[in-house]
Amino acid sequence: MNKTENEISYLIRGAIFDVYNALGPGLFESVYVAALNYELEKRGCQVKTGVSVPVVYDSVNLDVGFRLDLLVDDKVIVEVKSVEELNKVHHKQVITYLRLTNLKLGILVNFNVDEITKGIIRKVDNL
Numbered sequence: 001m002n003k004t005e006n007e008i009s010y011l012i013r014g015a016i017f018d019v020y021n022a023l024g025p026g027l028f029e030s031v032y033v034a035a036l037n038y039e040l041e042k043r044g045c046q047v048k049t050g051v052s053v054p055v056v057y058d059s060v061n062l063d064v065g066f067r068l069d070l071l072v073d074d075k076v077i078v079e080v081k082s083v084e085e086l087n088k089v090h091h092k093q094v095i096t097y098l099r100l101t102n103l104k105l106g107i108l109v110n111f112n113v114d115e116i117t118k119g120i121i122r123k124v125d126n127l
Contacts, residue, residue, distance in 0.1 A: 005105040008076045012107050013120060015039035020116040029082045032111050033069050045072050050062065054100055068097065077106040086110050090125065098125035112122065 003011075021036040033049055040047045054061050072079035079094050082108035086108070094106040105121040106117040 003045075003075075005075050008073050009105060009107065010039065011043045011045055011121065012036075012072060012076065012078060015043060016107075016109055016120055017116060020111060020119075025082070025112045025114070026065070026096060027111070028053070029069070029080045029111075032080050032082060032109075036070060038079065040070070040072055043115055046074065047072055048074075053097070055100065059095075066100075068101075075103060075105065077101065077103055079106060079108050081110040082112045083110060084112060086121070091121070094123040097124060098123065 006124045015036055019032060019037050023031065023035060031112060037047050037049055048071045049069065051071045052065050053068060054065045056062070068077050071081045074076060077094065077097050079090070079097070083090075090108060090110075098104065098106050104124060104126055106125075108121040108123055109116075110119040
């Protein structure tokens with residue numbers, strides 16, 4: 001089944017809640033990425049981790065790039081943080097990722113919070 005971004009987002013939120021409830025705050029981002037990967041695959045999602053995305057500048061493919069924490073069903077980016085506080089640059093980072101990949105939806109999640117609902121932020125670009 002070809003899921004919409006909103007359907008994928010719903011599955012991602014559920015996976016985030018399960019991971020947070022099982023592991024709690026304060027671990028390394030890599031632990032949350034691995035756990036989310038597992039939970040999303042259990043939910044029937046296709047998940048890629050550490051996806052390399054090239055950067056094109058002035059029509060030139062630069063020999064640098066960035067890596068997405070998680071790409072779910074080739075439609076939704078999940079950027080995982082485990083920080084004291086999200087900064088403005090974290091929000092802008094996800095928007096930049098969306099723009100460079102031509103994707104429409106990103107989820108920024110900070111697991112280092114006392115209530116996970118405060119740590120999940122949807123970022124959209126032309127959705």
